[in-house]
Amino acid sequence: MALSVVDLYVKILPRTNCKDCGFPTCIAFAGMVVSEKLPLKNCPHIDPALLAPAQEELNEQYALGKWLKKDMAGESLSLAKEKTASMALEDIAQRIGASPGTPDGPLKKIDHIVLPYFNQTVLISKNRVTDSNGGDLTRNEQTVIYIHMAYGGTTSPTGNMKSFKEFPNTVSKIVSMRDQVETPLKKAFSSRKDALEIACKKTGGTNVKDRYESLDLAFQFRVFPKIFITLLFWDESEGFEADVKLLFDETVLDHLDIEATLFLSEHLGRLLINSVA
Numbered sequence: 572m573a574l575s576v577v578d579l580y581v582k583i584l585p586r587t588n589c590k591d592c593g594f595p596t597c598i599a600f601a602g603m604v605v606s607e608k609l610p611l612k613n614c615p616h617i618d619p620a621l622l623a624p625a626q627e628e629l630n631e632q633y634a635l636g637k638w639l640k641k642d643m644a645g646e647s648l649s650l651a652k653e654k655t656a657s658m659a660l661e662d663i664a665q666r667i668g669a670s671p672g673t674p675d676g677p678l679k680k681i682d683h684i685v686l687p688y689f690n691q692t693v694l695i696s697k698n699r700v701t702d703s704n705g706g707d708l709t710r711n712e713q714t715v716i717y718i719h720m721a722y723g724g725t726t727s728p729t730g731n732m733k734s735f736k737e738f739p740n741t742v743s744k745i746v747s748m749r750d751q752v753e754t755p756l757k758k759a760f761s762s763r764k765d766a767l768e769i770a771c772k773k774t775g776g777t778n779v780k781d782r783y784e785s786l787d788l789a790f791q792f793r794v795f796p797k798i799f800i801t802l803l804f805w806d807e808s809e810g811f812e813a814d815v816k817l818l819f820d821e822t823v824l825d826h827l828d829i830e831a832t833l834f835l836s837e838h839l840g841r842l843l844i845n846s847v848a
């Protein structure tokens with residue numbers, strides 16, 4: 572019998588979200604154990620009688636390749652880098668709303684572009700993406716950015732925001748959006764509305780609650796000049812659990828594919844959780 576993320580969460584983990592494993596929730600840890608082979612013993616609170624048999628079951632499913640995460644980010648990054656290699660940086664900059672950058676010195680040939688990204692800017696060359704201090708971005712961030720550069724269209728955001736499931740071909744990713752983005756956010760900020768508000772402001776979000784009056788919080792993030800995400804939050808009350816939903820400008824798939832939209836959403840979730848950890 573194999574152990575899915577839900578099996579692990581329900582049958583093996585203590586479900587206390589104590590964070591001692593380094594993850595904000597037990598479900599986030601379970602996801603990493605099942606898909607990334609993280610050792611189960613990294614949770615120090617599992618009943619010793621359950622630990623060894625569960626790890627044995629996991630080892631068997633790893634050997635079969637069951638539920639292991641394919642290296643989607645790596646494959647997408649290589650393809651997008653290959654495609655952008657043949658494009659002029661000036662054209663990419665114009666298309667995605669970035670500024671062309673030139674090196675110091677007499678030769679003023681454009682060798683990078685400068686792209687606003689949340690509340691910072693990133694510098695992008697054909698082979699590298701760095702923050703304004705020269706630090707490398709994570710691989711998932713680079714993947715999103717190169718896909719945006721390679722496939723981003725010319726349309727501008729309309730301001731009409733839609734939920735993930737309203738976009739075509741998202742069925743296979745809805746569970747990932749729930750388990751990897753919405754559930755960790757919900758668990759991290761349930762009864763912590765003020766902390767979420769601080770996190771949203773630190774991450775460059777704009778308060779748009781006036782557009783969503785029945786909610787406890789609504790913040791919009793201008794991730795890139797042409798990509799907007801809105802976070803909606805209902806705090807727990809009177810027996811109802813907290814809830815989180817992300818909305819995307821209806822043009823988002825003109826600029827990113829579904830996988831990159833999911834990577835970006837995961838990144839936003841991590842930024843928010845880590846900014847007040």
Ligand code: SF4
Pocket residue numbers: 584585586587588589590591592593594595596597600601613614615616
């Ligand atoms: S260590 Fe991690 S997996 Fe274990 S109970 Fe705490 S949060 Fe859950």
